[in-house]
Amino acid sequence: MFERPVYIERRQQLMKAVGSGLVLLTGNEDSSMNYKDNIYHFRQDSSFLYFTGIDRPNLFFLLDIDNNTETLFGNDLTIEEMVWTGYVAPLAEPAAACGISDVKPVSALPSLLERARQRSQQVHYLPPYRPETILKLEEWLSTPAVLLQENASVPLIKAIVAQRSIKSDAEIAEIEKGVNTTNRMQLKAMELAAEGITEYAIAGQLQGLAVSEGGQLSFPTILTVNGQYLHNHAGPTVLRNGQMVLCDCGAETAMHYAGDLTRTFPVSGSFTPKQKEVYKIVLAAYEAAVAFMKPGVLFRDVHFEACEQLVKGLQALGLMKGDVxxxxxxxxxxxxxxxxxxxxxxxxxxxxxxxxxxxxxxxDTLKKSTQFGLKSLRLGRALEPGFVVTVEPGLYFVPELIQAWEAEGKHTSFINYAKAKDYFDFGGIRIEDDYLVTSAGSRLLGEGLIRKPGF
Amino acid sequence: MFERPVYIERRQQLMKAVGSGLVLLTGNEDSSMNYKDNIYHFRQDSSFLYFTGIDRPNLFFLLDIDNNTETLFGNDLTIEEMVWTGYVAPLAEPAAACGISDVKPVSALPSLLERARQRSQQVHYLPPYRPETILKLEEWLSTPAVLLQENASVPLIKAIVAQRSIKSDAEIAEIEKGVNTTNRMQLKAMELAAEGITEYAIAGQLQGLAVSEGGQLSFPTILTVNGQYLHNHAGPTVLRNGQMVLCDCGAETAMHYAGDLTRTFPVSGSFTPKQKEVYKIVLAAYEAAVAFMKPGVLFRDVHFEACEQLVKGLQALGLMKGDVxxxxxxxxxxxxxxxxxxxxxxxxxxxxxxxxxxxxxxxDTLKKSTQFGLKSLRLGRALEPGFVVTVEPGLYFVPELIQAWEAEGKHTSFINYAKAKDYFDFGGIRIEDDYLVTSAGSRLLGEGLIRKPGF
Incomplete structure (x- = not known):
């Protein structure tokens, strides 16, 4: 946890921004794997963590803006339960550590929500993404599951996005910790990659490293010789010389801040000339994007800058043509x-x-495009100091997609389909780093990781 | 997957045992961590796997016993989706591999269930343990969530328990594979344990090993110097000489069969005389239990046999007294x-x-006890050849529990509370192996793992 004043200030800022009503933040529960009590590692909801720092399952936080009260709902363990789990401090302790003095059992929550409803006090809540939260909100807010998404509070969403978008120095230090662990995972992957080893043999070691440092993976590792598929996870495929490994992985720190890096490197230790040509195009796009980033610039325009570099490179290879x-x-x-x-x-x-x-x-004014490709750009808006973003251009040769586009006659004035066939067995290349937007432009996070492995 | 006839025969046996109506087996979905698309590793439902072998999310299987038809419900991916995931074979392929010829989209399922309801055909389903399954069944079967557990089909449960309780040779081979990986995890833990290393540094490496071999953990690793708490997971605690590490871990194979072993070993490499005394008691209980196992014997009586050995040993130490x-x-x-x-x-x-x-x-005739301790015995009934069971006696000194019992004056004729105080900082010891019940008695599964580490 951060220091107590951090959480108190965050909550005060939130109350001010939302203005009135109740704010209900739902903590996560344990998630079952193959039966109820055999669970995945617990992952607290990030907004719940942001405002309380409490990393335990089955908690709910209610902030009554109108009456300026804060209550944490959760149940303490009995001695018999602690025979199984070990000692767990009463909830009042972590509550006090984040400045919440009122703690009640979960059973007290539904009636409070019901009373708020009778008084026509608005209950602001975030869009639920876990089914157990949906089941609870459905009951507590008397709202059918299908309406829970659209009834989520836009003022609450906007207030939290505004706060969480700007990272504090302490948060940046945590993200850098995650990035540095991720650096070590990437180096481990480069070290292990060799003719004959399977993808999952490497991916397992990376996961072990993240957990050994007290964290978890921040997302399921993408480690594949089929890098053309964007989210292809590690499998039983055996690595062969001549292939490239695309490794996109990240560690999450014990405080739940993420790193996220991608490197693409040759199994044999050196790229083929053809691989090197494409790699250099991706690297040029990466460098152009980084140079372009500064406060006030739309990230969509940074994206376009990178795309133009990619097109120029693809034109030099004869894969594309026409006005860039x-x-x-x-x-x-x-x-x-x-x-x-x-x-x-x-x-x-x-x-x-x-x-x-x-x-x-x-x-509200800059909406996401529906165009193929651009519709997958998760960030378009103007950069601000304190934003942390990934920069991850890539080139991916997906035979099924190329064939489909050619059959439909799409963009024939820009694409040389005949040439594209030479790349059907090429795979994909991505380079990804994490950057902090600064007043001067941007700063690479972490200690830095070799960006031309195998050159 | 096993060979096709295995699944066909399992389903025929199931239909015969259930007799009539529809059987609905719900496959699992992906589980979200901190937002919808950031998911835990997928774990298919075990009964779904047992009858189909298909290891993909979002599938449902409907077996119409009355009309002798079988249908698999699931959706194929579009090319655009495969840009992200890589090539995924149409569902018809794995369906054919397990002998199911009829494949329909999920959207076709609700109306079929509705029609069955109108015809008063019974829909047999298993008790749901995942909230997303509860949400679906609630809607499809028009049954409120709170009634779904009690309305689950007892004939279906009994039929599946009867089948899955008896392991085939191919299943035993898979379990042994899981046990052997678990052996390697245990050896790795013994190798890494040393003054100054954290619990999670070791636990991470064990997880890495399981994943590297193509599987996962079969449950969250218990690796702790506080072994007195039965399910205490690995944490930031630093290991110190003089302490014991209790490591209870398991690998799950790629085909989802589990290993589950526990060893307790000294951080320094050798036990103290006091630790060795207690260890020998647990080992004697383990050996007595193994010798006692054979078909026809209640596992509850095997449990009692082990308990008696523990009491005898505790009496020798002066911790207990009276009739064993x-x-x-x-x-x-x-x-x-x-x-x-x-x-x-x-x-x-x-x-x-x-x-x-x-x-x-x-x-139906042998019910579980409600007595503290015995109520946590998961298996009581008579052993049969083909059962695979764990044998895991232990001794756990939980100060909070000893103090609570003493304050209540519980079992003062059997327990020397004064002496028990000498063990408040002792911790816990468990020894666990996996056994197949054979016609002759039992057989240790896997290659075997040192049972006296540090002696």
Whole structure:
């Protein structure tokens, strides 16, 4: 946990921004794997953590703005339960550590919500993403599950996005800790990659490293010789010389801040000339994007800058043709770069994704595009000092997609389909780092990781 | 997957046992961590796997016994989705591999269930343990969530328990694979344990090993110098010479069969004389229990046999007194052995726990006790050849519990509370192996693991 005043100040800021009514923050519960009591590792909800710092399951926090009261709802363990779990401090202790003095059992919550409803006091809550939360809210707010998403509080979402978007120095230090562990995971992957080893043999070691340092993975590791598929996880595939490994992984620190890095490197230790050509294009796009980032610039424009670099490079290889800006405007480049340049990073690897991209990555006036490729850009809005973002351009040769586009005759004035066939067995390349937006521009987070492995 | 006839035969046996109506088996979905699309590793429902072998999320299987039809419900991916996931074979392929020829989209399922309801055809389903399954069944079966547990089909539960309790040779081979990986995890823990290392530094490496071999952990690793708490997980605690590490861990194979072993060993490499005394008592209980196991014997009596050995040993140490059998009958030993001797092991580490202990571990005539200690014995019924069970006696010195019992004046004729205080900082010792019940008695599964580490 951070120091107590941090949480008190965050909650005061939140109350001020939301203005009136009740704010209900739902903590997460344990998630069952193959039977109720065999559980995945517990992951607290990030907004709940942001405002309380309490990392335990089955908690609910109610902030009554109108009456200026704060109550934490949760149950203490009995001695018999502690025979199984070990000693667990009464909830009043962590509550006091974040400045909450009122603690009640969960059973006291539904009637308070019911009373608020009778008084027509608004209950602000965030869009639920876990089914157990949906089941609870359905009952407590007398709202059918299908309406819970659309009835979530936009003022609450906007207030929390505004706060969590700007990272404090202490938060940045935590993210750098996560990035540095991720650096070590990447180096471990490069060290282990060799002819004959399986993808999951490497991925397992990376997970072990993250857990050994007291954290977890911030997302399921993508470690694959089929890097053309954007979220292809590690499998039983055996690595062969001549192939490239795309490793996109991240550690989450014990305080739940994420790192997220990608490197693409050759199994044999050196790229083929063809691989090196494409790698250099991705690297040029990465460098152009980083140079372009500064406060006030739309991240969508940083994305476009990277796309233009990719198109120029693809034109030099004979894969694309025509006007560069026009190709990007029409989305032709998305045949080889089907996703966005990056996203917010924080307690969540796609930070605040559960609050909605419309609020996290866009604004009331800047809406997300529906164009293939651009619709996967999670962040479009103007950068501000304190934002932490990933920069992750890539080139991905997906035979099924190329064939589908060719069959539909899409963007024939920009794409040389004949040439594209030479890359059907190429795979994919991505380079990704994490950056803090500063008043001067941006700063690489963490100790830095070799960006040309195998050159 | 096993060979196709295995699944066909299992389903035929199931249809015969249930007799009539529809059987609905719900596959599991992906579970969200901190936002919808950031997911834990997928774990299929074990009964769904047992009857289909298909290891993918969002599937449902409907078996119409009255009309002898079988249908798998699930949706295929679009090309655009496969840009993200990589190639995924159409569902018809794995369906054919387990002998199911009829595949429909999930949207076709609710109306079929509705039609069955109109025809008063019974829909047999298992007790749901995941909230997303509860939400779906609530809607599809028009049954409120609170009634879903009690309306689950007892004939279906009994039929599946009967089948899954008896492991085939191929299943035993898979379990042994899981046990052998678990052996390697245990050896790794013994190798890493040393003054100054944290619990989670070791636990992370064990998890890495399980994942590296293509599987997962079969349950969250218990690795602690506070072994007196039965399910205390690994934390930031630093290991010190003089302490013991209790490591209870298990690998799950790629086909989802579990290993589950416990060893307790000294951080320094050698036990203190006091630790060795207690260790020998637990080992004697372990050996007595193993010698006692054979078909027809109640596992509850194997448990009692182990308990009596523990009491004898505790009497020799001066911790207990009085008639041994009477002490066990009254549950006095449970102050130091608060749980059961073992449980079924299979695809689930507590095999079939979601189907209910009343059916898995007990029978219509042999009910589970409500006595403290004995009520945590998951398996009581008579052993049969083909059962796979754990044997895991232990001694746990929980100061909070000893003080509570002493204050209540419990079992003063059996317990020397004055002496028990000498063990307040002792911790806990458990020894656990996995056994197959054979016609001759039992057989240790796996290659075997040192049972006296540090002697």
């Amino acid at each position: 800006k026009e190709a990007v405007a029409q989305g032709a480049h998305a045949l080889f770069f089907q996703c966005g340049l990056g996203h917010m990073l924080g307690m969540d690897v796609h930070d605040m994704e559960n609050l909605g991209e419309a609020y996290v990555g866009y604004t | 059998k009477e002490a066990v009958a009254q549950g006095a030993h449970a102050l130091f052995f608060q749980c059961g001797l073992g449980h079924m092991l299979g695809m689930d580490v507590h095999d079939m726990e979601n189907l209910g202990e009343a059916y898995v571990g007990y029978t």
